[in-house]
Amino acid sequence: MGRITVLLVDDEREFVDTLAERITMRSFDTLVAYSGEQALSMIESTPPRVMVLDLKMPGMGGVDVLERVKAEHTDISVIILTGHGDERDQTLVMDMGASGYFQKPVDLDVLVAKIMSLK
Template sequence: MRPYRVLVVDDEPDFLETLVRRLERREIPARGAASGKEALAVLETEPCDVMILDVKMPGMDGLEVLRVVKTRWPAVEVILLTGHASVESGIQGMELGAFDYVMKPCKLADLIPKVEQAYERKLLRERAGPP
């Protein structure tokens, strides 16, 4: 099933670095972005299959980023991380097209299967073609 590309977006540097490093140790190519604007700039030049996106960030929050991603790169599957945000933010994100949401802090053992499921969904949609 691999390799798929993951973009992790979080404004907490330690969390971001750790998650990217732990994904790469499991042979999942990952890249980090410290803000919503940085994530959008990365997507302009580097495609990704799955985005792990923090909801609560200064400036452009995760829901705003999700709206842009689903408009410009609809094939990217997005998993929201809700920490300081509420479950309502996760549900709102699902309504905007997110694949799923995970409460922060999360265990990598719980996150990786969601990433794999999101990638499988992306592949199924690509095979099915446009609606």
């Protein structure tokens, strides 16, 4: 099996670009989107195996993106990575089909282990 493609979705450009570099060094292919709308557009042309998704973004938020992905691309696993979530958010997104939920800052080894468990 080839490398896993991971789509990282976060409006904090510096954070998500750094995360992409660090995940790429762990032998993943990474794509980056800076908005929910951009992520949904990218999925149509290059569907990832795993999406790491921020909840709080301008425009289309993570909950809306998760809902669309789970309705239209059931083969994509979605991990929520947020700096602003709480237990209600965690319960909501897990009930909606998210494969994982982590608070920022996340330990990279923990995130990579979760991604590996989904392939």
